[in-house]
Amino acid sequence: MNNIMPMGHQGMVASPHYMASTVGSFVLREGGNAFDAAVAVSATLAVVYPHMTGIGGDSFFLMYSAKDRKVIGLNGSGRSGREVSSSLFKDKGLSRIPDRGVLSAITVPGMVDAWWEAWTRFGRLPWDKLIAPAIQYAEQGFPVSRDLYRWMCKDEQWIREDKTLKEVFMDGGRLKSEGSRLVQSELAATLRLLMKEGRDAFYKGPFMEAMVLAIRADGGLLTEEDFLSHRSNWVEPLSTTYKGDRIYQMPPNSQGFSLLLMMNILEHFDLAGIPRDSAAFYHLMVEVVKKAFQYRDRYLTDPDFAHIPVDQLLSKDFARQLSEQISLTPMEASPFLSSPMGQDTAYAAVVDDEGNAVSFIQSLYYDFGSAYVPEGTGVILQNRGSFFSLDAEHPNALLPNKRTFHTLMPGMVLRGEKPYLLLGTQGGEGQPQTQLSILTGVLDYGCTIQEAIALPRWVYGRTWGQASDSLKMENRNLQSAAEKLMQWGHRVELVSGWDGIVGQAQGICIDTNGVMYGAADPRGDGLAIGW
Structure with missing residues (x-):
């Protein structure tokens, strides 16, 4: 089940929705650069992939x-409100922050400001040309895709409970069907305001004031001051080497360093000598993941609130020590218990003919985020802040004006000081694991980027809604491998051969001759376009 892998010399766009990829391609052909196209793709995804972003x-x-x-790097994640505190939730009789509803929407949305920052620093085309396609899809509608309909069915309860979601995603008391036209008039009006007035329309002025007024009227905690003070941050990416290539990830509060730690550990194993479809491969991958996640969960939070020993965690000597703790003879699973993670995310990548490359990812956290829309805005608010802990001793403890542990992690690999791979995926716990699968597929097993994305994948841990801390494997003739893994102590669940639980990845590979290869995940609605 491999998609066609397009090739090109002039440009390449890969995104999880074919309409967004088409918009990115159009922007590049109209003279925009990769940064312009990335903003336009991101804005379009915010309309045509409303369950994910x-x-x-x-x-x-x-x-x-x-x-x-x-x-x-550009960190476009929002901070918790200044009035938010653990005691406030505990006083309401809550032992944790709600997953849904207005009380789960306690962090300022950061994406609009990130668009503005990327565009003002690197963009070339006028701002309105980048936002216009998203407005068109919101005003005129688009067909409900297979993936969107699947998530609408899953989240029908939440859709019914919010006035705006019900009006948008239901018709005559029933969910809109796959292929039916989805119009988002209120969102279109909001986007039109952003197109006219820029990022300030979202973070200051009458629209912001009306949005906050609606949030407060519904019992929410965000204030005008929270929006007025929000800014994205330009950051220095983290990196490590792997067999001569340099792999880049975003620094904390992103979980990206966990993937770099995994790659450092893997350098101490002859991975190419282990068959990709063997039980030994999956055992090694899961044990590496467990080692990295233990340190991710121990330290990851907003670095403005705690020291995160990134240099130590990414040192080659530390990885060697961890590699020596992994048992291959005999094969034996180690224990680990992960926290449940959300999985709604949209990853995309763009490369232009000047050599610029953008690897970017965006999210509402859970599918349909908080499942709450401030009346009159059309804006589904994220529930990213629900991942904060109410335990004051927890590294990710809730405090005012704090960024939470973030699952989002776009990836990039440089070879010979130029971009070689751009990659990323949907999923919470699954993001570093899918990148691990793709990177080893290309760098160790000689796969193309499309072949690597199509390889059978796994996800270890508890994605949102899953009670078991298990290893979930796509079952493509892997029954015997699964049986061996269970004998070695792993808790294994075989899922369907192309299961959405392992996320939807996209990627671009640029070879030494400058040929661009684009790939979209056959598990979703994505498309790669190159020329």
Whole structure:
């Protein structure tokens, strides 16, 4: 079940929805650069992939500037409100932050500001040209895709409970069907305001005031001051080497460093000598994941509130020590218990003919985020803040003006100081694991980017809604491998051969001759376009 892998010399766009990829391609052909196209793709995804992302959510951008010859990071995640506290929730008789509803929407949406920052620093086309396609899809509608309909069915309860969601996603008391036209008039009006007035329309002025007024009227906690003070941060990406290539990830509060730690550990194993479909491969991958996640969960939070020993965690000597703790003879599973993670995310990548490259990812956290829309805005607010802990001793403890542990992690690999791979995926716990699968597929097993994305994948841990801390494997003739893994002590669940639980990945590979190869995940609605 491999998609066609397009090739090109002039540009490449890969996103989880074919309409967004088409918009990115159009922007590049109209003279825009990769940064322009990334903003336009991101805005379009906020409309046509409303279950996974939206302007009420966050985004992270990992960018290679050909002019500057360097990789640059933009952290577009929002902070908790200044009135938010653990005691406030405990006084309401709550032992944890609600997963849904207005009380789960306690962080400022950061994505709109991230668009503005990326565009003002690197963009070339006028702002309105980048937002216009998203407005068109919101005003005129688009067909409900297979993936959107599946999630609408899953979340029908939440859709029915919110006035705006019910009006948008239901017709005559029933969910809109796959292929039916989905119009988002209120969201279109909000986007039109952003197109006219820029990011300030979202973070200051009458629209913001009306949005906050609606949130407060519904019992929410965000204030005008929270929106007025929000800014994205330009950051220095983290990196490590792996067999001569340099792999880049976003720094904390992103979980990206966990993937770098995994790759450092894997350097101590002859991975190419282990068959990709063997039980030994999956055993090694899961044990590496467990080692990295233990340290991710121990430290990851907003670095403005706690020291995170990133240099130590990413040192080659530390990885060697961890590799020596992994048992291959005999094969034996180690224990680990993970926290449940959300999985709604949209990843996309763009490369232009000047050598610029943008690897970016955006999310509402859970599917349909908080499942709450401030009346009159059309904006589904994220529930990213629900991942904060009410335990004051927890590394990710809830405090005012704090960014939470973030699952979003766009990836990039440089070879010979130029972009070689751009990759990322949907999923919470699954994001570093899917990147691990793709990277080893390309760098160790000689796969193309499309072949690597199509390989059978796994996800270890508890994605949102899953009670078991298990290893879930796509079952493509892997029954015997699963049986061996269970004998070695792993708790294994075989899922369908192309299961959505392992997320939806996209990627671009650029070879040494400058040929771009684009790939979209056959598990979703994505498309890669190149020329």
